[in-house]
Amino acid sequence: MGWLSAGDGYEIALVEGRVAARATAGRAAGRRLKSLPKQLRDHPEVERLRRLAEWLDRHVETCVTQVDTWMVSSLPVPTGLVVQVWRDEAWRSVLRDLVVVGDDPDEAGFLRDVTGTGELRVVNLDGETVRLSPATVTLPHPVLLPDLADLREFAAELGVTQRVEQIHRATWARPDDLGEQATQVTEFAGAKFDSRFGLAARATSLGYRVSGGYATCAVRDAGRAVEASVWIGEPYWDGDSEMGGLGWNDRQGRRLPLREVGPVAWSEGMRMAAALYAGRTIEEGKDA
Template identity: 35%
Template sequence: MAAAESSLKNKAIEDISWLDAEKEYALGVHQGKLVCRNPKGKKLSAVPKWLKETELAEQLLALCEWLADHEMECQHRIETWMLRSLPVPRDAVEAVWADPVWSDALRNMVVTPLDAKGKANTEQTGLLRDVVAKKGIGVVDRDGETQWIKAAQILIPHPILIDGLEDLREIAVDLKFSQAINQLFRTVFSATAAQQDLTRITDFQGGRFAQLNFVTSLCKRLGNPVRGGYACNKIWENSIPLEARFWVGDEYPESETSTGELIFVNEEQVPQKIEDVGPVTFSEGMLMASQIYAKRQVEKEEIDNS
Protein backbone atom coordinates (compact mmCIF):
# COMPACT_ATOMS: atom_id res chain seq x y z
CA MET A 1 0.00 0.00 0.00
CA ALA A 2 2.78 2.43 0.96
CA ALA A 3 4.64 1.62 -2.26
CA ALA A 4 1.51 2.28 -4.31
CA GLU A 5 0.90 5.63 -2.61
CA SER A 6 4.53 6.61 -3.18
CA SER A 7 4.24 5.67 -6.85
CA LEU A 8 1.11 7.81 -7.27
CA LYS A 9 2.79 10.73 -5.52
CA ASN A 10 5.84 10.49 -7.79
CA LYS A 11 3.58 10.28 -10.84
CA ALA A 12 1.79 13.47 -9.76
CA ILE A 13 5.13 15.26 -9.39
CA GLU A 14 6.20 14.07 -12.84
CA ASP A 15 3.00 15.52 -14.32
CA ILE A 16 3.92 19.05 -13.19
CA SER A 17 5.11 21.29 -16.02
CA TRP A 18 8.19 22.86 -14.49
CA LEU A 19 9.46 26.28 -15.56
CA ASP A 20 13.06 27.34 -15.00
CA ALA A 21 13.36 29.93 -12.24
CA GLU A 22 16.25 31.76 -10.61
CA LYS A 23 19.24 29.99 -8.99
CA GLU A 24 18.45 26.76 -10.89
CA TYR A 25 15.14 26.32 -9.07
CA ALA A 26 11.97 25.45 -10.97
CA LEU A 27 8.39 26.58 -10.45
CA GLY A 28 5.10 25.03 -11.43
CA VAL A 29 1.42 24.79 -10.59
CA HIS A 30 0.01 21.67 -8.96
CA GLN A 31 -3.62 21.28 -7.89
CA GLY A 32 -4.08 25.02 -8.17
CA LYS A 33 -1.11 25.92 -5.97
CA LEU A 34 2.37 27.26 -6.65
CA VAL A 35 5.06 24.60 -6.13
CA CYS A 36 8.82 24.56 -6.55
CA ARG A 37 11.70 22.18 -7.12
CA ASN A 38 15.23 22.77 -5.85
CA PRO A 39 18.37 22.43 -8.01
CA LYS A 40 18.65 18.76 -6.98
CA GLY A 41 15.22 18.04 -8.45
CA LYS A 42 13.41 17.63 -5.13
CA LYS A 43 9.93 19.12 -4.77
CA LEU A 44 9.88 21.32 -1.67
CA SER A 45 7.02 21.45 0.81
CA ALA A 46 6.94 25.26 0.57
CA VAL A 47 8.14 27.89 -1.87
CA PRO A 48 10.96 30.02 -0.39
CA LYS A 49 9.97 33.64 0.24
CA TRP A 50 12.62 35.05 -2.10
CA LEU A 51 11.47 32.75 -4.89
CA LYS A 52 7.81 33.62 -4.36
CA GLU A 53 8.68 37.29 -4.94
CA THR A 54 10.19 36.71 -8.39
CA GLU A 55 8.38 37.79 -11.55
CA LEU A 56 7.77 34.22 -12.68
CA ALA A 57 6.25 33.30 -9.33
CA GLU A 58 3.96 36.33 -9.42
CA GLN A 59 2.77 35.33 -12.89
CA LEU A 60 2.08 31.78 -11.75
CA LEU A 61 0.29 33.00 -8.62
CA ALA A 62 -1.94 35.13 -10.85
CA LEU A 63 -2.61 32.00 -12.89
CA CYS A 64 -3.56 30.12 -9.70
CA GLU A 65 -6.05 32.85 -8.83
CA TRP A 66 -7.53 32.71 -12.32
CA LEU A 67 -7.84 28.93 -12.13
CA ALA A 68 -9.61 29.20 -8.76
CA ASP A 69 -12.05 31.76 -10.18
CA HIS A 70 -12.57 29.59 -13.26
CA GLU A 71 -13.32 26.55 -11.11
CA MET A 72 -15.82 28.50 -9.02
CA GLU A 73 -17.51 29.91 -12.12
CA CYS A 74 -17.83 26.45 -13.72
CA GLN A 75 -19.35 24.97 -10.58
CA HIS A 76 -21.70 27.93 -10.17
CA ARG A 77 -22.87 27.60 -13.77
CA ILE A 78 -23.58 23.88 -13.40
CA GLU A 79 -25.40 24.44 -10.11
CA THR A 80 -27.53 27.09 -11.83
CA TRP A 81 -28.42 24.59 -14.56
CA MET A 82 -29.47 22.16 -11.83
CA LEU A 83 -31.46 24.61 -9.72
CA ARG A 84 -33.31 26.05 -12.71
CA SER A 85 -33.76 22.71 -14.54
CA LEU A 86 -32.27 24.31 -17.64
CA PRO A 87 -31.79 22.17 -20.77
CA VAL A 88 -28.11 21.90 -21.65
CA PRO A 89 -27.08 21.27 -25.28
CA ARG A 90 -25.02 18.11 -25.66
CA ASP A 91 -22.75 20.05 -28.03
CA ALA A 92 -21.97 22.48 -25.20
CA VAL A 93 -21.00 19.63 -22.87
CA GLU A 94 -18.78 18.13 -25.57
CA ALA A 95 -17.16 21.52 -26.20
CA VAL A 96 -16.17 22.14 -22.58
CA TRP A 97 -15.25 18.56 -21.67
CA ALA A 98 -11.66 18.98 -22.86
CA ASP A 99 -11.17 21.57 -20.10
CA PRO A 100 -10.28 19.53 -16.98
CA VAL A 101 -11.94 22.10 -14.73
CA TRP A 102 -15.23 21.67 -16.57
CA SER A 103 -14.94 17.89 -16.80
CA ASP A 104 -14.11 17.59 -13.09
CA ALA A 105 -17.17 19.68 -12.25
CA LEU A 106 -19.49 17.74 -14.57
CA ARG A 107 -18.21 14.24 -13.85
CA ASN A 108 -20.58 12.10 -11.75
CA MET A 109 -23.45 14.57 -11.99
CA VAL A 110 -26.80 12.87 -12.58
CA VAL A 111 -28.03 13.70 -16.08
CA THR A 112 -31.17 12.86 -18.05
CA PRO A 113 -31.61 13.10 -21.84
CA LEU A 114 -34.41 15.25 -23.24
CA ASP A 115 -36.34 14.44 -26.40
CA ALA A 116 -37.19 16.94 -29.15
CA LYS A 117 -40.18 18.16 -27.14
CA GLY A 118 -38.11 18.68 -24.00
CA LYS A 119 -39.50 15.61 -22.21
CA ALA A 120 -37.09 13.73 -19.98
CA ASN A 121 -36.23 10.12 -20.79
CA THR A 122 -35.76 8.79 -17.27
CA GLU A 123 -34.79 5.33 -18.56
CA GLN A 124 -31.39 6.75 -19.46
CA THR A 125 -30.87 8.78 -16.29
CA GLY A 126 -27.41 8.11 -14.95
CA LEU A 127 -24.15 9.37 -13.53
CA LEU A 128 -22.11 11.23 -16.13
CA ARG A 129 -18.73 9.54 -16.56
CA ASP A 130 -17.37 10.46 -19.97
CA VAL A 131 -18.03 12.47 -23.11
CA VAL A 132 -16.96 11.22 -26.54
CA ALA A 133 -17.98 13.23 -29.59
CA LYS A 134 -18.82 10.22 -31.77
CA LYS A 135 -20.54 8.23 -29.02
CA GLY A 136 -22.26 10.89 -26.92
CA ILE A 137 -22.43 11.28 -23.16
CA GLY A 138 -21.51 8.16 -21.24
CA VAL A 139 -23.44 7.46 -18.05
CA VAL A 140 -23.75 4.71 -15.47
CA ASP A 141 -27.48 4.09 -15.10
CA ARG A 142 -29.51 2.94 -12.10
CA ASP A 143 -28.73 -0.69 -12.93
CA GLY A 144 -25.00 -0.01 -12.94
CA GLU A 145 -24.85 -0.38 -16.72
CA THR A 146 -23.11 2.00 -19.13
CA GLN A 147 -25.29 3.88 -21.59
CA TRP A 148 -24.44 6.51 -24.18
CA ILE A 149 -26.76 9.49 -24.48
CA LYS A 150 -27.03 10.91 -27.98
CA ALA A 151 -29.94 13.29 -27.38
CA ALA A 152 -29.40 16.89 -28.47
CA GLN A 153 -30.08 18.16 -24.94
CA ILE A 154 -29.67 16.89 -21.41
CA LEU A 155 -30.95 17.94 -18.02
CA ILE A 156 -28.99 18.07 -14.78
CA PRO A 157 -31.97 17.55 -12.46
CA HIS A 158 -32.36 18.75 -8.91
CA PRO A 159 -32.32 15.70 -6.61
CA ILE A 160 -35.98 16.24 -5.64
CA LEU A 161 -36.80 15.47 -9.29
CA ILE A 162 -34.55 12.42 -9.74
CA ASP A 163 -36.38 9.14 -10.19
CA GLY A 164 -34.45 6.33 -8.52
CA LEU A 165 -32.33 8.70 -6.44
CA GLU A 166 -31.53 6.08 -3.78
CA ASP A 167 -30.29 3.61 -6.41
CA LEU A 168 -27.94 6.22 -7.86
CA ARG A 169 -26.71 7.16 -4.40
CA GLU A 170 -25.92 3.53 -3.69
CA ILE A 171 -24.01 3.15 -6.96
CA ALA A 172 -22.04 6.33 -6.27
CA VAL A 173 -21.06 5.07 -2.82
CA ASP A 174 -20.14 1.59 -4.07
CA LEU A 175 -18.01 2.96 -6.91
CA LYS A 176 -16.58 5.80 -4.79
CA PHE A 177 -17.87 8.47 -7.15
CA SER A 178 -17.70 12.02 -5.80
CA GLN A 179 -19.34 15.21 -7.03
CA ALA A 180 -17.92 18.72 -7.18
CA ILE A 181 -21.47 20.11 -6.90
CA ASN A 182 -23.69 18.72 -4.18
CA GLN A 183 -26.50 17.00 -6.07
CA LEU A 184 -26.84 13.34 -5.13
CA PHE A 185 -26.60 13.85 -1.38
CA ARG A 186 -28.13 17.31 -1.22
CA THR A 187 -30.71 17.47 1.55
CA VAL A 188 -34.20 17.63 0.04
CA PHE A 189 -37.55 18.56 1.51
CA SER A 190 -41.04 17.75 0.26
CA ALA A 191 -44.11 19.64 1.42
CA THR A 192 -46.43 17.62 3.64
CA ALA A 193 -50.17 17.46 3.11
CA ALA A 194 -50.64 19.67 6.16
CA GLN A 195 -48.34 22.34 4.69
CA GLN A 196 -50.02 22.61 1.29
CA ASP A 197 -52.61 25.20 2.34
CA LEU A 198 -50.17 27.33 4.34
CA THR A 199 -48.48 30.54 3.21
CA ARG A 200 -45.69 30.35 5.78
CA ILE A 201 -43.56 27.61 7.31
CA THR A 202 -42.71 27.81 11.01
CA ASP A 203 -40.60 24.65 11.37
CA PHE A 204 -37.43 26.67 11.89
CA GLN A 205 -38.66 29.55 14.01
CA GLY A 206 -37.19 30.36 17.40
CA GLY A 207 -33.56 29.76 16.47
CA ARG A 208 -31.72 32.10 18.82
CA PHE A 209 -28.52 33.96 17.92
CA ALA A 210 -26.62 36.05 20.46
CA GLN A 211 -26.10 38.80 17.87
CA LEU A 212 -27.80 39.65 14.61
CA ASN A 213 -24.46 40.11 12.88
CA PHE A 214 -23.63 36.45 13.68
CA VAL A 215 -26.57 35.22 11.63
CA THR A 216 -26.13 37.78 8.84
CA SER A 217 -22.49 36.69 8.47
CA LEU A 218 -23.67 33.09 8.32
CA CYS A 219 -26.18 33.97 5.61
CA LYS A 220 -23.44 35.65 3.60
CA ARG A 221 -21.25 32.54 3.81
CA LEU A 222 -24.18 30.41 2.65
CA GLY A 223 -24.77 32.72 -0.31
CA ASN A 224 -28.08 34.10 0.95
CA PRO A 225 -28.31 37.91 1.00
CA VAL A 226 -30.26 39.50 3.86
CA ARG A 227 -32.84 42.13 2.93
CA GLY A 228 -35.44 43.66 5.21
CA GLY A 229 -34.68 41.17 7.96
CA TYR A 230 -35.03 38.12 5.70
CA ALA A 231 -32.41 35.74 4.35
CA CYS A 232 -33.28 35.41 0.66
CA ASN A 233 -32.90 32.78 -2.02
CA LYS A 234 -34.42 33.47 -5.43
CA ILE A 235 -35.23 30.38 -7.45
CA TRP A 236 -36.49 30.04 -11.01
CA GLU A 237 -38.62 26.96 -11.58
CA ASN A 238 -40.41 26.41 -14.88
CA SER A 239 -39.32 29.97 -15.76
CA ILE A 240 -41.28 31.33 -12.78
CA PRO A 241 -39.19 33.19 -10.18
CA LEU A 242 -40.12 32.92 -6.53
CA GLU A 243 -38.03 34.10 -3.61
CA ALA A 244 -37.73 32.08 -0.43
CA ARG A 245 -37.43 34.40 2.56
CA PHE A 246 -36.50 33.31 6.06
CA TRP A 247 -36.79 35.81 8.90
CA VAL A 248 -33.54 36.40 10.80
CA GLY A 249 -34.21 39.83 12.34
CA ASP A 250 -33.74 43.51 11.56
CA GLU A 251 -32.58 45.14 14.79
CA TYR A 252 -29.13 46.66 15.33
CA PRO A 253 -26.21 44.31 14.53
CA GLU A 254 -25.20 43.57 18.14
CA SER A 255 -28.73 42.77 19.31
CA GLU A 256 -29.97 39.28 20.09
CA THR A 257 -32.25 37.82 17.45
CA SER A 258 -34.40 34.78 16.71
CA THR A 259 -35.41 33.17 13.44
CA GLY A 260 -39.02 33.26 12.33
CA GLU A 261 -41.18 32.38 9.36
CA LEU A 262 -40.20 31.02 5.97
CA ILE A 263 -42.28 32.42 3.13
CA PHE A 264 -42.21 32.25 -0.66
CA VAL A 265 -43.08 35.48 -2.46
CA ASN A 266 -43.71 36.26 -6.11
CA GLU A 267 -42.46 39.32 -7.98
CA GLU A 268 -45.36 41.32 -6.53
CA GLN A 269 -44.05 40.44 -3.05
CA VAL A 270 -47.16 38.36 -2.29
CA PRO A 271 -46.61 35.24 -0.14
CA GLN A 272 -47.69 32.12 -2.02
CA LYS A 273 -49.53 29.07 -0.78
CA ILE A 274 -47.17 26.13 -0.48
CA GLU A 275 -49.32 24.18 -2.95
CA ASP A 276 -48.38 26.81 -5.56
CA VAL A 277 -44.66 26.56 -4.83
CA GLY A 278 -42.67 24.20 -7.06
CA PRO A 279 -40.86 21.22 -5.49
CA VAL A 280 -37.38 22.59 -6.21
CA THR A 281 -38.24 26.04 -4.86
CA PHE A 282 -39.79 24.58 -1.71
CA SER A 283 -36.86 22.23 -1.13
CA GLU A 284 -34.24 24.94 -1.60
CA GLY A 285 -36.12 27.36 0.65
CA MET A 286 -36.35 24.74 3.38
CA LEU A 287 -32.67 23.89 2.90
CA MET A 288 -31.71 27.54 3.39
CA ALA A 289 -33.82 27.83 6.54
CA SER A 290 -32.55 24.53 7.97
CA GLN A 291 -28.90 25.46 7.39
CA ILE A 292 -29.34 28.77 9.20
CA TYR A 293 -31.41 27.26 12.01
CA ALA A 294 -28.80 24.51 12.51
CA LYS A 295 -26.26 27.14 13.62
CA ARG A 296 -28.51 28.61 16.32
CA GLN A 297 -27.38 28.98 19.91
CA VAL A 298 -28.43 25.72 21.54
CA GLU A 299 -29.43 25.85 25.19
CA LYS A 300 -28.30 23.16 27.63
CA GLU A 301 -31.91 22.03 28.15
CA GLU A 302 -32.32 21.52 24.41
CA ILE A 303 -29.19 19.34 24.32
CA ASP A 304 -30.40 17.29 27.30
CA ASN A 305 -33.77 16.69 25.64
CA SER A 306 -32.31 15.71 22.27
Protein backbone atom coordinates in the same frame (compact mmCIF):
# COMPACT_ATOMS: atom_id res chain seq x y z
CA MET B 1 1.81 22.63 -16.83
CA GLY B 2 5.54 22.05 -17.25
CA TRP B 3 8.40 23.32 -15.15
CA LEU B 4 9.62 26.88 -15.80
CA SER B 5 13.08 28.28 -15.22
CA ALA B 6 13.24 30.69 -12.29
CA GLY B 7 16.65 32.07 -11.48
CA ASP B 8 19.88 30.12 -11.30
CA GLY B 9 19.50 26.50 -10.34
CA TYR B 10 15.71 26.31 -9.92
CA GLU B 11 12.51 25.55 -11.80
CA ILE B 12 8.95 26.22 -10.67
CA ALA B 13 5.51 24.88 -11.55
CA LEU B 14 1.94 24.84 -10.28
CA VAL B 15 1.38 21.61 -8.38
CA GLU B 16 -2.08 21.01 -6.91
CA GLY B 17 -2.81 24.72 -7.05
CA ARG B 18 0.38 25.89 -5.33
CA VAL B 19 3.74 27.08 -6.60
CA ALA B 20 6.36 24.36 -6.17
CA ALA B 21 10.08 24.45 -6.88
CA ARG B 22 12.80 21.96 -7.72
CA ALA B 23 16.54 22.23 -8.06
CA THR B 24 18.24 21.81 -11.42
CA ALA B 25 21.76 21.32 -10.13
CA GLY B 26 23.60 19.67 -7.31
CA ARG B 27 22.67 16.56 -5.33
CA ALA B 28 18.99 17.59 -5.18
CA ALA B 29 18.68 18.05 -8.96
CA GLY B 30 15.22 17.07 -10.20
CA ARG B 31 13.84 16.67 -6.71
CA ARG B 32 10.81 18.72 -5.65
CA LEU B 33 11.56 20.92 -2.64
CA LYS B 34 9.32 21.00 0.43
CA SER B 35 9.10 24.80 0.33
CA LEU B 36 10.10 27.70 -1.89
CA PRO B 37 13.70 28.83 -1.38
CA LYS B 38 13.94 32.33 0.04
CA GLN B 39 15.52 33.73 -3.12
CA LEU B 40 12.49 32.64 -5.18
CA ARG B 41 9.69 34.07 -3.05
CA ASP B 42 9.69 37.46 -4.78
CA HIS B 43 10.74 36.20 -8.19
CA PRO B 44 8.55 37.59 -11.05
CA GLU B 45 7.81 34.10 -12.39
CA VAL B 46 6.69 32.94 -8.95
CA GLU B 47 4.37 35.93 -8.63
CA ARG B 48 2.99 35.23 -12.10
CA LEU B 49 2.19 31.65 -11.17
CA ARG B 50 0.53 32.78 -7.93
CA ARG B 51 -1.77 35.09 -9.88
CA LEU B 52 -2.54 32.25 -12.29
CA ALA B 53 -3.38 29.95 -9.37
CA GLU B 54 -5.75 32.57 -7.93
CA TRP B 55 -7.44 32.95 -11.32
CA LEU B 56 -7.82 29.18 -11.66
CA ASP B 57 -9.42 29.01 -8.20
CA ARG B 58 -11.90 31.72 -9.18
CA HIS B 59 -12.59 29.93 -12.46
CA VAL B 60 -13.43 26.68 -10.66
CA GLU B 61 -15.75 28.53 -8.28
CA THR B 62 -17.48 30.14 -11.28
CA CYS B 63 -17.98 26.70 -12.83
CA VAL B 64 -19.39 25.31 -9.57
CA THR B 65 -21.79 28.24 -9.22
CA GLN B 66 -23.04 27.94 -12.80
CA VAL B 67 -23.54 24.17 -12.66
CA ASP B 68 -25.25 24.48 -9.27
CA THR B 69 -27.66 26.97 -10.86
CA TRP B 70 -28.39 24.55 -13.70
CA MET B 71 -29.01 21.75 -11.23
CA VAL B 72 -31.12 23.63 -8.69
CA SER B 73 -33.35 24.99 -11.45
CA SER B 74 -33.24 21.78 -13.54
CA LEU B 75 -32.54 23.96 -16.58
CA PRO B 76 -32.08 22.25 -19.96
CA VAL B 77 -28.44 22.58 -21.01
CA PRO B 78 -27.47 22.21 -24.68
CA THR B 79 -25.50 19.01 -25.12
CA GLY B 80 -23.16 20.87 -27.45
CA LEU B 81 -22.30 23.26 -24.64
CA VAL B 82 -21.43 20.38 -22.30
CA VAL B 83 -19.20 18.90 -25.02
CA GLN B 84 -17.48 22.22 -25.60
CA VAL B 85 -16.70 23.04 -21.95
CA TRP B 86 -15.67 19.43 -21.20
CA ARG B 87 -12.26 20.23 -22.74
CA ASP B 88 -11.63 22.58 -19.80
CA GLU B 89 -10.34 20.65 -16.79
CA ALA B 90 -12.19 22.93 -14.36
CA TRP B 91 -15.55 22.41 -16.07
CA ARG B 92 -14.85 18.70 -16.45
CA SER B 93 -14.10 18.25 -12.76
CA VAL B 94 -17.42 19.90 -11.85
CA LEU B 95 -19.61 18.12 -14.42
CA ARG B 96 -18.15 14.63 -14.12
CA ASP B 97 -20.32 12.19 -12.12
CA LEU B 98 -23.37 14.43 -11.97
CA VAL B 99 -26.66 12.71 -12.72
CA VAL B 100 -27.98 13.75 -16.12
CA VAL B 101 -31.19 13.01 -17.99
CA GLY B 102 -31.61 13.13 -21.76
CA ASP B 103 -34.74 12.61 -23.84
CA ASP B 104 -36.12 9.84 -21.62
CA PRO B 105 -36.95 11.29 -18.16
CA ASP B 106 -36.85 7.79 -16.66
CA GLU B 107 -33.28 7.12 -17.84
CA ALA B 108 -30.95 8.89 -15.41
CA GLY B 109 -27.26 8.13 -15.15
CA PHE B 110 -23.88 9.45 -14.08
CA LEU B 111 -22.00 11.55 -16.64
CA ARG B 112 -18.54 10.01 -16.96
CA ASP B 113 -17.08 11.28 -20.22
CA VAL B 114 -17.61 12.91 -23.62
CA THR B 115 -16.71 11.07 -26.83
CA GLY B 116 -14.74 12.51 -29.71
CA THR B 117 -17.93 12.56 -31.77
CA GLY B 118 -19.77 14.75 -29.25
CA GLU B 119 -21.78 12.12 -27.37
CA LEU B 120 -22.14 11.90 -23.61
CA ARG B 121 -20.99 8.67 -21.96
CA VAL B 122 -23.36 7.94 -19.09
CA VAL B 123 -23.45 5.01 -16.64
CA ASN B 124 -27.05 4.07 -15.84
CA LEU B 125 -28.46 2.20 -12.85
CA ASP B 126 -28.00 -1.12 -14.65
CA GLY B 127 -24.26 -0.47 -14.67
CA GLU B 128 -24.24 -0.09 -18.43
CA THR B 129 -22.38 2.70 -20.21
CA VAL B 130 -24.67 4.30 -22.78
CA ARG B 131 -24.07 7.11 -25.24
CA LEU B 132 -26.49 10.03 -25.34
CA SER B 133 -26.73 12.75 -27.94
CA PRO B 134 -30.00 14.63 -27.22
CA ALA B 135 -30.35 18.31 -28.09
CA THR B 136 -30.34 19.15 -24.38
CA VAL B 137 -29.77 17.42 -21.07
CA THR B 138 -30.89 18.32 -17.58
CA LEU B 139 -29.05 17.92 -14.29
CA PRO B 140 -32.12 17.23 -12.15
CA HIS B 141 -32.59 18.53 -8.65
CA PRO B 142 -32.52 15.44 -6.38
CA VAL B 143 -36.09 15.98 -5.19
CA LEU B 144 -37.16 15.27 -8.79
CA LEU B 145 -35.24 11.97 -9.04
CA PRO B 146 -37.59 9.03 -8.39
CA ASP B 147 -34.63 6.65 -8.04
CA LEU B 148 -32.66 8.86 -5.66
CA ALA B 149 -32.08 6.11 -3.07
CA ASP B 150 -30.84 3.72 -5.76
CA LEU B 151 -28.60 6.41 -7.25
CA ARG B 152 -27.06 7.08 -3.84
CA GLU B 153 -26.39 3.39 -3.30
CA PHE B 154 -24.93 2.96 -6.80
CA ALA B 155 -22.76 6.07 -6.34
CA ALA B 156 -21.25 4.51 -3.23
CA GLU B 157 -20.42 1.36 -5.22
CA LEU B 158 -18.80 3.40 -8.00
CA GLY B 159 -16.91 5.64 -5.57
CA VAL B 160 -18.59 8.70 -7.08
CA THR B 161 -17.86 12.13 -5.63
CA GLN B 162 -19.61 15.26 -6.83
CA ARG B 163 -18.19 18.78 -6.80
CA VAL B 164 -21.75 20.13 -6.91
CA GLU B 165 -23.97 18.71 -4.18
CA GLN B 166 -26.70 16.82 -6.03
CA ILE B 167 -27.58 13.26 -5.02
CA HIS B 168 -26.49 13.77 -1.40
CA ARG B 169 -28.17 17.17 -1.14
CA ALA B 170 -30.61 17.38 1.78
CA THR B 171 -34.19 17.38 0.46
CA TRP B 172 -37.60 18.07 1.93
CA ALA B 173 -40.93 16.91 0.50
CA ARG B 174 -43.93 19.20 0.79
CA PRO B 175 -46.57 17.70 3.15
CA ASP B 176 -49.97 16.84 1.74
CA ASP B 177 -51.96 18.10 4.72
CA LEU B 178 -51.30 21.83 4.34
CA GLY B 179 -54.10 24.26 5.07
CA GLU B 180 -55.65 25.95 2.06
CA GLN B 181 -54.85 29.44 3.35
CA ALA B 182 -51.41 28.66 4.86
CA THR B 183 -48.62 30.86 3.50
CA GLN B 184 -45.86 30.34 6.07
CA VAL B 185 -43.80 27.52 7.58
CA THR B 186 -43.18 28.14 11.28
CA GLU B 187 -41.10 25.03 11.99
CA PHE B 188 -37.91 27.09 12.39
CA ALA B 189 -39.45 30.30 13.75
CA GLY B 190 -38.36 31.45 17.18
CA ALA B 191 -34.77 30.23 16.94
CA LYS B 192 -32.59 32.72 18.82
CA PHE B 193 -29.19 34.08 17.81
CA ASP B 194 -26.72 36.16 19.79
CA SER B 195 -26.24 38.62 16.94
CA ARG B 196 -28.31 39.68 13.96
CA PHE B 197 -25.08 40.53 12.14
CA GLY B 198 -23.81 37.02 12.90
CA LEU B 199 -27.00 35.47 11.51
CA ALA B 200 -26.77 37.61 8.36
CA ALA B 201 -23.11 36.62 7.96
CA ARG B 202 -24.07 32.96 8.32
CA ALA B 203 -26.67 33.34 5.57
CA THR B 204 -24.15 35.02 3.26
CA SER B 205 -21.47 32.40 3.94
CA LEU B 206 -23.96 29.68 2.99
CA GLY B 207 -24.54 31.38 -0.35
CA TYR B 208 -27.84 33.09 0.40
CA ARG B 209 -28.73 36.70 -0.27
CA VAL B 210 -29.59 39.06 2.56
CA SER B 211 -32.05 41.78 1.60
CA GLY B 212 -33.55 44.04 4.24
CA GLY B 213 -34.57 41.87 7.15
CA TYR B 214 -34.66 38.64 5.15
CA ALA B 215 -32.38 35.86 3.98
CA THR B 216 -33.56 34.83 0.54
CA CYS B 217 -33.07 32.04 -1.95
CA ALA B 218 -34.11 32.40 -5.62
CA VAL B 219 -35.20 29.26 -7.46
CA ARG B 220 -36.72 28.41 -10.83
CA ASP B 221 -39.27 25.66 -10.32
CA ALA B 222 -41.00 24.22 -13.40
CA GLY B 223 -40.04 27.34 -15.32
CA ARG B 224 -41.42 29.75 -12.71
CA ALA B 225 -39.19 32.10 -10.72
CA VAL B 226 -39.83 31.79 -6.98
CA GLU B 227 -38.06 33.34 -4.00
CA ALA B 228 -38.00 31.74 -0.56
CA SER B 229 -37.42 34.13 2.35
CA VAL B 230 -36.84 33.87 6.09
CA TRP B 231 -37.04 36.79 8.50
CA ILE B 232 -33.69 37.25 10.30
CA GLY B 233 -34.20 40.61 12.05
CA GLU B 234 -34.17 44.33 11.42
CA PRO B 235 -31.22 45.58 9.35
CA TYR B 236 -28.46 47.39 11.29
CA TRP B 237 -29.72 46.00 14.60
CA ASP B 238 -26.60 44.93 16.49
CA GLY B 239 -28.34 42.98 19.27
CA ASP B 240 -29.68 39.45 19.44
CA SER B 241 -32.09 38.22 16.81
CA GLU B 242 -34.81 35.65 16.24
CA MET B 243 -35.75 33.77 13.10
CA GLY B 244 -39.21 34.28 11.70
CA GLY B 245 -41.32 32.15 9.41
CA LEU B 246 -40.42 30.82 5.99
CA GLY B 247 -42.47 31.86 2.98
CA TRP B 248 -42.34 31.97 -0.81
CA ASN B 249 -43.09 34.83 -3.24
CA ASP B 250 -43.60 34.75 -6.98
CA ARG B 251 -41.90 37.09 -9.43
CA GLN B 252 -44.51 39.81 -8.82
CA GLY B 253 -43.92 39.67 -5.08
CA ARG B 254 -47.18 37.83 -4.31
CA ARG B 255 -46.97 35.57 -1.28
CA LEU B 256 -47.71 32.04 -2.44
CA PRO B 257 -50.05 29.71 -0.60
CA LEU B 258 -47.96 26.77 0.55
CA ARG B 259 -50.01 24.45 -1.65
CA GLU B 260 -48.79 26.34 -4.72
CA VAL B 261 -45.09 25.99 -3.89
CA GLY B 262 -43.38 23.53 -6.23
CA PRO B 263 -41.22 20.62 -5.03
CA VAL B 264 -37.84 22.23 -5.81
CA ALA B 265 -38.74 25.63 -4.34
CA TRP B 266 -40.11 23.91 -1.24
CA SER B 267 -37.03 21.77 -0.75
CA GLU B 268 -34.55 24.62 -1.31
CA GLY B 269 -36.46 26.99 0.98
CA MET B 270 -36.57 24.40 3.76
CA ARG B 271 -32.88 23.64 3.18
CA MET B 272 -32.04 27.34 3.65
CA ALA B 273 -34.13 27.66 6.81
CA ALA B 274 -32.69 24.45 8.29
CA ALA B 275 -29.11 25.59 7.58
CA LEU B 276 -29.73 28.92 9.34
CA TYR B 277 -31.55 27.20 12.21
CA ALA B 278 -28.55 24.91 12.79
CA GLY B 279 -26.52 27.95 13.93
CA ARG B 280 -28.99 29.00 16.64
CA THR B 281 -28.00 29.66 20.25
CA ILE B 282 -28.50 26.52 22.33
CA GLU B 283 -29.54 27.24 25.90
CA GLU B 284 -28.07 25.07 28.62
CA GLY B 285 -29.20 24.28 32.10
CA LYS B 286 -32.37 22.92 33.68
CA ASP B 287 -34.48 25.86 32.46
CA ALA B 288 -33.33 25.56 28.82
